[in-house]
């Protein structure tokens with residue numbers, strides 16, 4: 001029986017079978033080293049090989065982990081996480097390239113499945129998220145250094161060969177299907193107040209703010225909210241009591257009155273992956289600066305989708321906090337604004353003045 005198992009294991013070792021990684025380990029008497037089944041090193045002689053169920057078993061028998069295939073990383077207990085640290089550095093060095101999981105796994109000498117698992121165990125996030133974060137960091141650095149969005153976009157590797165929106169799609173808590181269902185089963189708390197730019201309604205799910213809009217009056221805004229989330233359970237904050245929403249409203253109101261910076265509040269974004277990537281990009285544009293719709297399109301890796309980028313701005317449901325008012329036409333024209341060009345102009349003027357004063 002054991003012989004049969006060992007024979008099957010030996011066949012997988014000879015085949016460098018990646019799917020066997022994690023199932024067992026093999027040690028080589030002559031070298032004193034133990035490996036994962038897929039180790040790319042030349043296969044030892046069968047007579048010198050002993051199998052172990054766990055890396056701990058091989059270690060207990062006095063074998064050292066192979067430096068080539070890092071069998072301890074398999075169990076997520078590579079003491080220094082050295083291979084995964086090295087892979088993290090590799091991702092940083094190649095952040096502007098398209099790095100598939102397969103390519104990274106190959107680089108690490110592991111199966112995609114185990115690489116993904118080990119990387120996450122050691123680094124804390126998936127390789128894809130790690131690369132996205134690195135790109136975003138560079139992108140923001142470029143913007144801070146005074147680059148235009150377009151320039152920063154290409155410098156950060158968000159060019160036509162890569163797509164920031166891939167990252168956004170599977171990172172966010174939002175689910176497009178839940179949105180399509182009109183917020184079914186969700187509780188949305190809302191409140192309205194008068195601001196420097198007119199009546200404003202803010203509404204939030206448990207995850208964050210999903211609606212900030214200007215309107216003619218609180219009733220019209222409540223109807224608008226009901227239209228956008230027809231199947232959600234809508235509750236006035238005053239009735240249910242939501243200290244959080246009240247505080248958020250005050251913070252935003254102060255900002256609109258020009259006495260406080262734009263508050264950093266939790267958002268629950270609902271939209272397509274493309275829309276959300278455009279909104280995220282808008283949020284990285286500094287106060288007092290503007291971007292063109294074509295820069296936005298290029299910024300999300302879809303330089304031809306200028307009209308779609310403009311539509312994404314128009315579809316923004318979270319005014320001011322997602323600063324779609326900072327998006328202009330390429331010729332500097334104001335373009336459109338869902339809540340009226342007067343408000344757009346007022347917001348931009350206030351931000352410019354604020355920046356000059358700062």
Ligand SMILES: [Zn+2]
Pocket residue numbers: 034035036039040041066067068069070
């Ligand atoms: Zn090895």
